[in-house]
Amino acid sequence: MKFKLSALAAALIASGTAMAAEPTNQELLELIEKQEAQIKELKTAVKKSQKQVEQTVEAVESNMASSGSKTTIGGYGEVHYNNIEGAEEIDFHRFVLFAGYEFSDKIRFFSELEVEHSIAGDGKNGEVELEQAYIEMDLSNDTKLKSGLFLIPVGILNETHEPNTFYGVERNPVEKNIIPATWWEAGATINTQFSEGFSADFAIHSGLNTPLDGDKAFNIRSGRQKVSEAAAENFAYTARVKYTAVPGLELAATIQHQTDITQGELDASANLIEAHAVYNSGSFGLRALYASWDIDGDEAAAFGRDKQSGYYIEPSYKINENFGVFARFAAWDNTEGDALDSEKEQTNIGLNYWPHENVVFKFDLENRGGTQDGDGFNVGVGYQF
Template sequence: MTRKLLKTTASALAITFAFSATGALAQDMPSKEEMWKMIQQQQEQIKKLEAIVGVTTQKVEETAVKVAETEKKVEATGAALDNVAVTASAGSTSATTIGGYTELHYNGGDADQIDLHRFVLFLGHEFNDNIRFFSELEVEHSIAGEGQVGEVELEQAYVEMDLNENTRVSVGQILIPVGILNETHEPPTFYGVERNNVEKNIVPATWWEAGVKLSGNLTESFSYDLMMHSGLDTTGAGYKIRSGRQKVGKAPWKNTAFTARASWQAMPGVEFAGTFQYQDDITQSGGLDQSASATLFEAHANVERAVSDNGTFGLRALFAQWNVNADQADLLGRDTQRGWYIEPSYKITLDDQNAVGFFARYSVWDNEAGDSIDSAYKQTNFGVNYWPHKNVVLKMDYQVDSFASESKEDNRLNLGVGLYF
């Protein structure tokens, strides 16, 4: 740009000089001194012009640099704002989570009733990569309060912390690591309208306690859980296991229980697991019943294997038994309480969203297996689940009872709908 201005100036001067020379021809020629003076004046003018052009060029270049720097700052600010927006979005969607499930049941037969059995809300929060919180609040039978059929329960509320890549510890109110359904009981995850009676009356699901749990993986296929927690209190319940759940509501903790579980993933879709629990007194040392130590042993297999492009074979089998050491429990036949069930199934995937599954289940349980009287409950269920979405299920099954007391038999049709999110 400077060179162009100089060339233009030189041309102008040449033209001026030519006109001056032409005029001089018509008049008297200037002297040498006058010519030299004119040249010096013209050189000074050229220097002034160069200075002006140089300053202008420098200012233009500086302005261009400032504009470029400003553009970079604007771009950097925009990128920073984008990053902030992404971080905030990630925090709002992953740091705190909410979910839940619900199930509505119709039971025929002697019951002949409809019941919003459960409405459950999950609330969790991830404090950082190593510390997280889980909770589960449940309303049973739709309406709770004095004189009402339902109740409100807090099933879980605990903090989980990673000790290392393979080990974590949980502290708070936690579901006991036992059985198939106790920890995973959302309606789309199991067959049948109602939960099976073996895990309801013997295990007894859903069962939670307050305590500390250590969990980890020894290998890719072998995991374990060790838990020290509050225990059962069967005082006044005649050593009936399900009635001994305290649900951590101002619960006496005079006797600690210990639970250990080992789980083996033999291959994808095939799990074998066993749980052992010991409590030195399931009456919490005082009350109407004689103190009694108790042990629980539970073992199960849970299989879900693809056998074709759209077909999956399933099999659940479980055995559980309590041994209660007390003279009064022995007299009642409740020194031994056991149950088992087997449940084959076949699921057909219709498309990406829809599936239908068929199952049959045979269950036997007896909370008075220690006596010589036939007091076992036997039940056969068979039916169908239809999933219009993997998290939504419609259920139908027929229940056939075979109890020692015919008055307790209740053959019936069960219908249900459930979902979780």
């Protein structure tokens, strides 16, 4: 038994001596190399994993980004209730859809299709109108080109007329009857920014074709051909300069030359001059505009339509983010060239309520004067998206 115990102790001692032996340098080197390889493998795996996570995140983000789509949809609309001298009318005045497509960072398409007065067709009050459809190209950071069917660069409302951007249920009568907004033509236009806050537009486009007789003879608004198989014998040229270097201030002037507003029937060239100022500072706002037509030829003069002009002034005050009040006085005359005092006047006082920046409820009192009469009020709701 003693012998067995001694033999076991000797074996354990021998074993312990062997286990406690220092590893050789070669063994350590091999161990380190082995661990280095493992670390390298792990690093590669982590890097690969991070890359995969990044790619996954980017793939998810590209799908969730609303800006990822090249096609854009928007629109605006407005419903009006008019009660002037007891004549009541309610009308879905405009329902507009925008559609755009971005071909590349520098070339894009934009369109605006409108249904006016809800129903269009034979014997109906409304119209379906293509108001904008053009290709826009950035020629440089400061210059862009539009070609197709576009809004004429004139006035305050012609290019920006979404209902939440202006006061009053109806658009002001001067820009409607004199300019005449909304006014679109086909052709090409270049917009360039000369220096910060100073830009210019130059456009060549289809011209007006006014009636030659009747109540609407040489009436500018009635001369819009709306680019519908329009006579194009005589084009028109529009130039605008705009100054916006001071925040809240816009000063702009447009001149336009129509080579013949009868498209060859007579020789009636015409010139439009328009100038406006917009100033917003804090809660206070002011808009003022003047526009005037000068039409050549005895025929226009015979109707007193050789001169047509108008102006308006509109101060406003925004009580807070949601409420604003305004007053507007407008005067215009589409037969200024005759010997009679035919000026029309209109005063509106009212308020806008924006429950959201893109939704507006409007109310205004209206008083008509000059060669038109009538008092009443207008109520409207509008939106854009």
